[in-house]
Amino acid sequence: MLLGRRAERKAIERLLADARSRRSGVLVVRGEAGIGKTAILEYAHGAASGFRVERAVGVESEMEFAFAGLHQLCAPLLDRLGALPEPQQAALGVAFGMRAGDPPDRFLVGLASLNLLAEVSEERPLLCLVDDAQWLDAASAQTLAFVARRVDAERVALVLALRDHSPDPSDAHPFAGLLEPVLDGLGAADAQALLATGVRTPLDERIRDRIIAEARGNPLALLELPRSAEPAKLAGGFGLPDALSVPRRIEKSFQRRSRSLPAETQLLLLVAAAEPLGDTALLRGAAESLGIDAEAAAPAKAAELLDIGARVRFLHPLVRSAVYRAAALSDRRRVHRALAAATDPQADPDHRAWHRAQATLGVDETIAVELERLAGRAWTRGGPAAAAAFLEQAVVLTPEPADRARRALAAAHATHQAGASEAALELLTVAAAVSRPTDSVPL
Ligand SMILES: Nc1ncnc2c1ncn2[C@@H]1O[C@H](COP(=O)(O)OP(=O)(O)OP(=O)(O)O)[C@@H](O)[C@H]1O
Ligand SMILES: [Mg+2]
Structure with a gap:
């Protein structure tokens, strides 16, 4: 069940109603991993009664194969290829490897795709769902953007999901001009409702509030944060993030971004991951005692992993767990020792003892x-x-x-x-x- 997302549902319903009455349109949903883009695509599918629905999914390992994504979408429609003018048939035929020929003209491929969708929508309105569009091969992305900009009086609705969260996408973005604002997290009431579906034991209020705060409305985080950790482990901010499972999709994107970071920056990330309070002064103190230069934060920010402002914040709620899990045990101990030393024994004996315990072999x-x-x-x-x-x-x-x-x-x-x-x-x-x-x- 889709919680919240009032504006997105409305946009989808309008898009579908328009397509039924021959006003084609497009919606490009975007946002960080786990924020609920695929869920919105599924909602569109469920709402599209009377539509023919076709899909494509961007696949990271197929990004080098020109037209692989477009082929997924169009393959089931190719029985109508004969209705297109011959040069367009040839262009698509070559693009999809069904005919020999010189590399097809991109404009012709775009036109052919547009006409193919239009042709099919003559029978029934057509909904095209494209998920993980960030992993489409460049030729498919370009063609779909071309189609999205030119659909007009057919019965075609396109919904694309794109993992991307830059507030200002550049003009060079393949879908520039079509992008919706970045999806926000769920509101507090929806976040609580979703969290409640994922836990079997009753959560005490403090733990629940803490998970909600850490997840920042990200549905994947709300479902995953409590999943493998017993509630006791999350208590009062003493839970260690390594008890949590990190979904593969987050882990992979995290590894890709962190791989090339300097060693000092990686250690700084680990200090931040091991420090559950997000306390900037504490992070600085511990980092200094580990000999980490203040400059080490910049690459982590540039890689969109960590932001150190008034509070320390991981830019994706599940990255904290990924950092902690990836670290060597000896590094974890070293970092907890530094955090224990940097924690005021009078003001916060609890966390000090906790870090000392984690530092002990x-x-x-x-x-x-x-x-x-x-x-x-x-x-x-x-x-x-x-x-x-x-x-x-x-x-x-x-x-x-x-x-x-x-x-x-x-x-x-x-x-x-x-x-x-x-x-x-x-x-x-x-x-x-x-x-x-x-x-x-x-x-
Ligand atoms: N509004 C919602 N209400 C209830 N559950 C939701 C909602 N949005 C997402 N979810 C659930 O949260 C999880 C993550 O959502 P989803 O897979 O749609 O994220 P995504 O944005 O597509 O992530 P990715 O970038 O990794 O593809 C899924 O289990 C999904 O069912
Ligand atoms: Mg998805």
Whole structure:
């Protein structure tokens, strides 16, 4: 079900109504990954009763193959090719590799495509859906833009989705002049409704607000952020982004953008990913102690990954997880150590202890004791989820089996209170495993 998107639905309905009454038109939906472009295309499909619907999808690995995208769209229509003038038939025939010949004239190919769509729409109105248009081969993109600019009194509706979020696309953009404004995130009420569809356990309010804030209305992030992390892990800003699965589409685009960044910039990205509060001063402090130059932020901004202003903000909500996941464990520890050192022990002992714990390899009773104390505080302030997160971390760091069992039990209790029953059961198993066999574990 499509939540929100009132303006887009209206635009689609108008486009379809116009096409029914012989006023062809085009809509180019664009926005960041996961913002809901394909969902809008699906909506258009659902609303297009009485239409013939044809599709094409840009495929990254086919960008080098001229006319591959256009061929997807037109192949099912080619039985009507005979209705076109011979030079246009020849141009399309050569473009699609069905005939031998010199490279076809682009203008003729455009004209032929336009006429083919017009011809087909004589039978029934025609809806063409083109997804991932950013990955169309250049020849197809050019031809479709040509068609989109010239459709007029046929019964053709074109809807294209384009992953792109520059506020001012340049005049050289293949679809320049046709682009809609960038899609915004969902509003707060729709974001909450979508988040609720993705989680099985009840979320406490703080966690929910935090996910909503981090997702910034991006539907993919709203569905993915809570998916693989137990609610306790996200508690009070202590969740680590590596617990989350990053959809492949985000991971790939992130890797492409980050690959060529200087090592210092990559380390800076990791500091930002490991610091859940988005606190600029803290980021600067930690970066300085790691010897990262202030200039290192510029390439991250240019690659549209990170923006450091009054707050630190990843430009796509799922990039934070992707950065953290891609980092080596030793780098993660180094970065958490720097963050612990940069965190004020008076003002924010919780985060300091949390970062120290993340920086520790193996066991450390001192830090485990500190975490247990913080868990107690969190608990009395009514935060079972934060308490659970602290205790879970304490269990990992505890050297003595008896202490480990005790803390695992407490963690199980807090986790259960926080609404994550499966995670609580896992902790009970830990507690049982380290208890002496004669001990009975109170359940
Ligand atoms: N308005 C909405 N209401 C409910 N669910 C939505 C809405 N928009 C998107 N979704 C869901 O969010 C997820 C991501 O949306 P979608 O795949 O449409 O993003 P996209 O913009 O096409 O991303 P990409 O650039 O990666 O192709 C999908 O599971 C989709 O069903
Ligand atoms: Mg899509």
